[in-house]
Amino acid sequence: MQEPWEDPAWLAAAVVWVDDRLTDAGRPRTGEPDQVHVRPWSTAIRVPTAEGDVWFKANTPELRHEALTTLLLSRRVPDRVPPLIADDLERGWMLMEDGGRRLREVIAEERDLSRWDDILEGAADIARAMEPDVDELIAAGVPDLRLAVLPDRYAAVVEAPDVEQRFRDAIPRVRDMAEELAxxxxPETLQHDDLHDGQVFIRDDxxxxxxxxxxxISHPFFxxxxxxxxxxxxxxxxxxxxVDLDPLIDLYLRRYDPQRPELREAVPLALRLGWACRAVNGTVVEDPESTKTRLRMFLDGRPD
Known part of the structure; x- marks a missing residue:
């Protein structure tokens, strides 16, 4: 079914909701909304206010749980995510402050990767902070890819007829790896599963x-x-x-028990199995080529 993102009636209703929420916040809209992103799974609209732009986002029903995830993140780790102005959990709508400039462009200008140090620490902070919310997030629809579930989910993905036999042959290996990592x-927790330089933004440094x-919901090292x-x-x-990845791994692990140096030994295992998780975790849009690349990263450690 085609999503309603560009339907005039849907857009009008979304803008009314945004205007009402901005009025509640005491910062009314000062110009026309700009529907910057339209994707099969979501849309994002930039809305000007006197205090700066804000962003409205809506998701398909399958991804409606992002609104609750964002709400809980704003409460648990407010310094790591943009402030949330309003939400409609039933419809999966969110109104957020602007995140700033995208990391990808900032790094290209600065020619420096050091901002990743803080980002890796932040990702670990988020993982630890969200541990108490696992049951609520799963109940809201966040996919459950914990180690007890992942091998069966992997097996279902590689049964597709266009998947190489060697990935089906690896099913027992996935089970063994999951047991070893467990x-x-x-503790398993919320895991972004697509944390790259297009998903991080810089605001006020x-x-x-x-x-x-x-x-x-899966292993935080994934x-x-x-x-x-x-x-x-x-x-x-x-x-x-x-790039030498060892210092970044050490930064991430500092948020875990410093009295458990053996956790460092779990990282190579998690790096491989994390790609199996990424292959299983498809969105509502079928993307078989990306799935195959992720399966190769799991088994070969290379994308081709």
């Missing part, structure tokens, strides 16, 4: 993490797969393996 006893529509191997390892000039 033995470290790290703070690094803010946005776009939680792909988030899952976020390192996309962030480290998918982005940072390629450096400033897109050269594979050009």
């Amino acid at each position: 033995s470290y006893g790290v 703070r690094q803010l993490i946005l776009d939680w529509g792909d988030a899952v 976020t390192l797969s996309v962030t480290l191997e998918g982005v940072i390892a390629w450096g400033l000039d897109d050269v594979e393996g050009s």
Whole structure:
């Protein structure tokens, strides 16, 4: 079914809701809304106010849980996400402050990757802070890809006829890896699952993490797969393996028990299994090529 994002009646209703919420906040709209993003799974509208732009976002029913996720994040880790002005959890609507400039463009200008230090620490802060909310998030529809569930979900994905046999042959390996990773006893929690330089924004020199529509409940070390191997390892000039990842891994692990150095041994295992999680965690839009790339990253440690 086609989503209503560009339907005039839907847009009018969304703008009325935004105007009402801005009136409640004492900062009325000062210009026309600009529907900047239209995707099959969501839309985002920039709205001007005298105190700066704000953003309205709506998701499909399958991703409606992002509104609750964003609300809980704004309460648990307000310094790590943009302020939430209003929400409609039933419809999955959100009204947020502007996040600032995208990290991707900032890094291209600064020619410096050091902002990732704070981002990795922030991702760990979020994982630890959201541990008490796991049951509520799952009940709201955030995908459950915990280690007890992941092997069966992986098996279902690789049964597709166009998937190479070697990925089906790896099903027992996924089960063994999940059991081994579980033995470290790290609490499973909210995990962004797509934390790259297009999802982080800079405002007032703070690094803010946005776009939680792909988030899952899973192992917190899985976020390192996309962030480290998918982005940072390629450096400033897109050269594979050009960045030493060990210091960033150490930064992330500092948010966990310093009396458990063995957690460092769990990271290589989590990096591989995190790509299996990413392959399983598709959005409402089918993307078989991305799934195959993620499966190759899981099994081969390379995208091709």
